[in-house]
Amino acid sequence: MTTEYQRTQEEEAFDRLLDEKRGMLSEDARSLVGTACHEAYKFNLVNNYAYQPFEYFMGMEDMVRLSAELSDHEREILAEIWRAAAMTAAAIDPEDERPAGHRVYGRDVQDYYKMMSGMIKEALQPKTEREGEEARVRLWMDFADYEKQIERGARLAQE
Numbered sequence: 652m653t654t655e656y657q658r659t660q661e662e663e664a665f666d667r668l669l670d671e672k673r674g675m676l677s678e679d680a681r682s683l684v685g686t687a688c689h690e691a692y693k694f695n696l697v698n699n700y701a702y703q704p705f706e707y708f709m710g711m712e713d714m715v716r717l718s719a720e721l722s723d724h725e726r727e728i729l730a731e732i733w734r735a736a737a738m739t740a741a742a743i744d745p746e747d748e749r750p751a752g753h754r755v756y757g758r759d760v761q762d763y764y765k766m767m768s769g770m771i772k773e774a775l776q777p778k779t780e781r782e783g784e785e786a787r788v789r790l791w792m793d794f795a796d797y798e799k800q801i802e803r804g805a806r807l808a809q810e
Contacts, residue, residue, distance in 0.1 A: 687710070
C-alpha cells in the first residue's frame, strides 16, 4: 500500500522563511525568486506541460538581469533562500515514489527544490553589470550548444 507524500519539516521551514523574508525584498528580488519557483514548478511538478529548454534559458536571463539591481543585503537574503531550498531538497528521498499530486512523486518535489536552488544560486554569481552581461552571453552560447547537440542527435537517429 502506497501512502501519500508527506511534506518534510524542511519544506515547512522553507515556506516560513519565504514568508518572513518577502517583505525585506524589493520587487526585483521577489521577481527573481518567483521566476525560479515558476520555472522549477513547470519543469518538475506539471506533468501535462511540455517544458522547453528555451524557457529555462529565458528565465535565467531574466534572473541574471534582475540580480544586477539587487543590494548586497538582498543578495544575502537570496543566498539564505537558495541554501534553504538546497537543504530542503537534501531532506527529500530521491527515490520517493509516493504520490505528491497527479502523476507527481516525492522525487519530483526534490527536483523542484534542487532546480529552484540552483537557479537562484547561478543568478547571484555575477556581481557587476559587466559580469551580468557576460553571464547572459554564456547562457545563450550554452543554449546554442544544446541545440547543436539536439540536431546532431536527430541526424544520428536518422542514419
